[in-house]
Every structure is written in C-alpha cells, then in structure tokens.
Amino acid sequence: MAEHKQEEIAFFGKITAAATHEMKNVLAIIKETTGLMEDLILLSPEMPASLREKCQSTLSVIQNQIKRGVDISDHLNWFAHCTDVPTASMDLSTTAVQMTRLAQRFAKLKGVVLEVKPSEAPITVQVRPVFLLMTLFTCIRCCLNALSPGSRIVLAPGEFDTGLAFSFLMKEKDATPDALFSALSADAAWSDLRQMAAALEGTVQWVPGGPSIRLLLPDSSP
Amino acid sequence: MAESRWWRYFKLNIFDPGEDLKSADRYRLLQRNIVVLMMLVTIIPLTLMAVINYHQYRSSLTDEIINPMRLLTSKTKHSFELFLEEKLSTVRFITSAYPVDTLANERNLNRIFRVLKKEFGGFVDLGLIDCQGIQVSYAGPYDLLAKDYSDQAWYHEVTIRGTYISDVFMGYRNFPHIAIAVQLGNDECDNWVLRATIDTYLFDNLIVAMGLDAQSDAFLINDKAVFQTNSKFYGKVLEKCPFLPPPGNYGIHIEEETDPNGREVIVVYTHLENFCCNLVMVKPKSVVLKTWFTLKSEMFFIFIIGAVLILLTIFKMTGVLVKKTRDADERRELAFRELEHAHKLSSIGRLAAGVAHEINNPLAVINEKAGLMKDLVERAEPFDKKEKFMEVTASIQKSVDRCKTITHRLLGFARRMEVQFELLDVNDVIREVLGFLEKEYLYRGIEIRMELDENLPQISSDLGQLQQVFLNILTNAFSAVEDNGLVVIRTWEQDPETLGVSIEDNGCGMSKETLNQIFEPFFTTKKGYGTGLGLAITYGIVQKLGGRLKVESQEGEGTVFYVFLRKTPPSNTGERR
C-alpha cells in the first residue's frame, strides 16, 4: 500500500520535472530569440533612435525575466527530483535554500520576508525527502499564519545541543513570544506540524528565546 | 455536568487499560477487564436469586405438600366420625323405636338383628343388658347370654354418659371390634343398655379410601398410643404405637419425627370428635418432599448450566467485541494514515502550484514586452528589417504561449492532487458553468435546452473539479456546433448510487477513429491552438471522482457526452467539509 503512495508521489515528481525541463528549453528559445533581436537592432542603423533605445531597454528587461524564469524552473526541478526516492541523504543548507526559494511567493503574498541563513559546514541527514520538505513547508506556513505583514522569517539549519535541526526565527515588531506562541498553537496547521515531525521521528520545539520554531531531526547522518 | 472522579477513574481503568503497553497486551487486558466485570454483574445476581429461591421454594413447597396431607387427614377424620355417628344413630334408633320388653324378647331381638345386618353392614352382634349388668337378650354368633358386664369399665361409662363407643378390643373373640352401647329405660329402671358390636374391618376400608402410596401409613390409635387398626409398618392392632399423640384436645398436629426404622417421617395427628382415638398419618419425608428434591436438583442443574452458558457467552462475546474494537481502531489508524497521505499529496500539489504559478509572472512580462516592441515597430516608419523585427517578436510571443501551456498543464495536474468533497447539487453546478459561458452562446445564438431532473439528489463531490469537467465538455460542444446550433443538457438519477449527466450537441460529430482517441493526452483536432489536454484532463478528473465518462457520436449529426457521477466519494479518499 505504501509503495503505491510512493509511486504516486514519484510520478508526480517526474511529470513536474519534465515540465520544468521543457520550460527551460522554451526559455532558452526565448533567450536566443531575444539575443537575435538585440543583434538585429545593432545591425539596423536606419532604425529611428527613440525606437532603438526603447527596444534595447525592453530587450534587457526580457533578459532579466528570462533569468527569473530559469531560476524558478531550476528550483521547481530540484523539488521535483526530491520525489524520486523514498529516502535520501540531504544536505540541510541546500534544502533550506531551496525551500526558501520555493516558498518565496507564499511569503510575499502575506507580506512577510522569508530569508535563509545556511550553515558554515555541510550537514547531512538521512530522511524521506518529500516528507521533510512537506514538514518544512508546513513550518513556514505556521509562521506565516501567526505573523503579521512586515515581519521576517529566517530559516537556518544547524547543529544544536539537542541534535540537528532547522530553526525558523520569527521576527515581528512589537510581538511578544507568548503572543506568537498562542497564535501558533491555535492554528490547525500546528498540530499537523507536530504529527509530521513525529512521523519523521523528530520533534517540534518552541524556543521563546528566538522566538523560533525548532524542527529537530532524528540524529542519523550517514 | 462533570463526571464524578471515581466514575472517570473506573472507566479509565476498565476500558482504557495500559496506555503505554503494546497494542496486543492492551486488548488482552481490555478483554480481561470486561470479562471480569460482566461475570460479576451476571453471576452475583444469579447466585443471589438461586439462594433466595431455594429458601422460598423450600418453605412454600413444604407448606404446599403438607396442606394436602392436612386436608386428607381432616377428611378422613370426618369420614370416621360420620361412620361412627351413623352406627351410633342406628343403635339409638333401635332403643327409641323398640321398648325394652320387645328387645328383651330374644326372638324379636334376633329379627331386629337380622334386619340390622341386612340393611347396615358391620354389626357383629346385638345384646340387651339389664340394670344389673346381665345380658338378658342376645343376637349374634357368640355365646354371651347371661354374661355379666357389671364390673366392666364401659358399662359404668355408658350408665354415666348414656352412650358409649369403645376402643378396639379383642375381648372374648380374638377379633378386633368396637362396641357401641346406648342406654334406654323402662318403668322398672333407667339403665338398660343396648349393646352392638361393630367389626373394625370397616375402619380399614376408610383408611384404604385415603389412597395412600406404598410408602405411607395411616392408622388409629387411642390416647394411650395403642393401635386400633393395623399399621402397615409399625404394628398390629392392640400393639403399642411408637408415635405418641399430643395430649388434650387439638385440631391437627404435624410433627417431623424419626420412625423406629430410622426413616425421617412427617406425622399428622388428628383427634376424632366424640371418640377416643387419634387418626395418625405417617409419610416419609423423602416421599413428601420428593417434589422439593426434584426441584432442588433441577434448580441446581439449571444454575450450573446457566452459569456455564453465561461464562461461555461472556468469553465469546467479549472476544468478538474486543476484536471488533481492535479492528475498528486499526481501520481508523489506517484511515488517518491515508488521510495523512492525501494531505501530503495536496501539500506538494500546493507547493508545486505556487511555484509554477510564479513562473507565469516573468512570462507575462516577457510577453508584454515583446508585444510592446512589436507594437512600436509596427507603428514606426518603415525601415530596413522592420518585417524581420515583427517576425521575431511574434516568435517570442509564440514561445511564451508554449510556456503557458506547460504551466497550465502542470497546475491543472497539481490541482488534481487536491480533492475536496462537499455536498452539492449537480443542477446548480451546471447552471453556474452555463452562466459563465453565457456570453458565448448568446453571442453565437446557440440554443441551450435544459432537461434537468428537479428532484435530483445531492451528491458528495469536488466543486472545482466538477466545474472543470462540465466546462471542458461544454466548451467542446460549443466548438463542435455551428452558430444557432443546439446543445441539450440532461440530468437524471441513473441508479441508487449514481447520477447521470448528458451534454448533447447537433454539431459536426466525430468519426470512429477520432472517437477512439479523444481522451488521449495531446490529441486534438483543433490544429494550431488546441492543447489536446482538455478531454484528457476531464477524463482524469472524472476517474478521480470515482465516476465514468462515455461518448457517443455520429459524424455529421452530433455528439453526446455522458458523465456518470457517484453520489458518495469512493472509499479511498477522505471527506472533508
């Protein structure tokens, strides 16, 4: 039964990965086409000057947007490939960076800034990738639900005295840790998060000192 | 109202044992607790009732059995009294009917005696005794004429009392008899005595008439406990009886005694009126209480069987129930895990969707920018390569269109991971979707005919997905028909578990080859701008909802799409409201 679920998830990942590849191909085409246009402009001295300038600035905007598209596609691709295997050895910093990027839009919609602070040294852990990502995403969601617009979340993986963990620092002006925690515990997603953490064989802690949520992982680096 | 503390404690310990134990142990513990509890609740009252009933039955049965004995003795007593009374009356009649002189004549006496014997049974002899106690006239088998009775006790008795009935005696004849004497008088003296002797075999008859069983005995004894009739077990006439009657005058007296043979017996004594004797009935306790013993053993038997049955049932039932509880718990666990998984997929879907959506933004910008350039170049004065420019920008826009396809496909796919069920009315959904397409069909003059079953029951399904399904099919129908064409929408209840929806158009229809491929992804007949995904996605959605999609088509005539929807979601998806 569980294998079917795994297959389902892997299938979804495959389709997504395929889509991102195609997307990048098309973006590449656009990039070339844009490059072609830039060349054509350079090769057309008789083009009216104002038009020429306008086109050049427009084309550079397009190029920026292409980069943006490629960036997003890359992240989505990484995410899609996480579904390939049931367990994998994952680097915490890479995961944190990717997660931050993937969840960027959700944060933006809530008016919250989502940042990442990678660890200095690489830390790896053996987990179920999709489940970990889901748990991280749920963590972010909990933070977003509890914070008001204008706040900041800093996601930082690290090695703590209690074990390996992801720390989600919640910075809201004029909000006490207690107020934040009561908002958190009132959220239905918070109990989901606790269950997910348990299923990962880890735990979720509230650290009023941050204030932050700490997602402790099972201590098993390969 | 808050539950009292000890009730909660009780419940917790009985029904939720060992929270931290392994699952199998927990259920064993639960079973044990329930069994013990049920046993206590059933066996204790059963035992209590058995004990109470035992004592109740004992006393009431004893009464019930004693009473008939009482009655029988009473009746027999009356029989005896009546018998004796009758005999006495007969003798008295003779003394009243015939004067002394008549009776003194032996020939008369004999004649009277013969009549007496003939008409009334039991008379052995008849004799007249004068005032001196000498028998002067005698009728009977024995030689007793001139016998002197003056010193006999009975003779004195009768002179005092006027009548006398004797005990049984052997007297001169070695047969048990009783004598009845009545006083009469003439001019000479007052105490002439007419004496008759009665055979006691009549007593025996009366006792036989009691209808006693083989184990029981009844007999007459006098106040000195001398047998007046033969006893079956305890002695012959005139022997001493081992049972002593109670002294004085009494009604009926019942005693539990042990007889000389060692048997436990119940003895009923009753005193005969106007007669010396006591009627005694002896029944062995075992006979008397036979019914009680039977009942006792039956009760015991039933109690044991009942208890055994109860125990068996309890064990079996708790076993079954606990197993069911365990299964239900496990199923619930499984359902939670399934829901969790569904949750998982929808979370991923949401994340992927969010990201894919994000890609649309740069694409939109690129599209507009390229479009702007095209606009500007278009409106500018002609220059060398102007045409080329316009071509190239157009190609950028085409590429963007391709990206749009990709992201929309991915988003649609991701969205399908998230299925959310609620109760809805299919007719309403169809009307809503039509409202959305209103402008198109009004503009093109397409007639929409609705044949919706107004009594259509509500179903549990995903609103968004259903909208998508109908939208896709209707869009196809609109593409297929000419302007002013006709689209008929019908809804009905197909069977108790399914609804049916059909969308029929009178458009161009499809060939058999097309029909076979319409649900294939990327198959499209709309060259250039169809993604070929609409119907594939629709098919997938309907599958996910647990329904069925069917198409019928005739080239040149039209097409019908059938959608069959389940009223309740298939069991492997969770229902969330």
Add this chain to the structure above:
Amino acid sequence: MKERTLLLVDDEVEFVQTLAERLQLRGFQVHTAHDGDEALIQLEKNRFDMVILDVMMPGLGGLDVLKQMKPLYPKTPVILLTGRGSTNDGIEGMRLGARDYLMKPINIDELIKKIDENLSRD
C-alpha cells in the same frame, strides 16, 4: 469616439506598465495600480470605464478588491486576470460580479475583444 479609460491593477510592475503602454498605443487612457489599496484609492479619484484586476496580489487580493468596489461602483465592469491553472478563480469572480476573466500570460487582442464586448453593453 470618446477615449475609454482603464484601470490596470497588478503587483507585477513590469507587466502592468508594459501592458499599459501597449493599450495606450491602441487608444486607451490607462491608469495603473500595484496593489489593492492603491486600486481603491484610484477608483475614488477617477472615473473608469473598465477595471482590469489581477487576482493574486499580496495584501488585498483581486477578489477582495472586487468585493469592496462592487457596492461602491456597481456600474464599473471588471475583468479579472489570473495566473492559476484552474477556472475556479474565474467562476468565483463571476459569482462576485466580474464580467469575464483571462489567464496570464494574456493575449492582448483577446483582452481588447473582451473590453469591447463589455463596454458596448452599457
């Protein structure tokens, strides 16, 4: 022909500005707003023949703006822009009173066609 005035609302700045420019080339008068609050302020200040509204915006989303402006400006038609792959937003928006919707990236000719249809109705 009287010049038609449009309000474009989208948080993607480059997009909205470029689209505005293109519409202006086609003879429309275009104002822009980059979020829901700005949109409502603009609606107070000017009269618009049509509002083109992006659904997904941080803070006050397109559907919220729609809900708020409908009682205030019932006669002003609204066309929604959405990047989502489903038709839910469109149908939800129609339920809230929008006239039509388009999915991003949009085809400008399609947009203009829809603008024409809805303006000619009044």
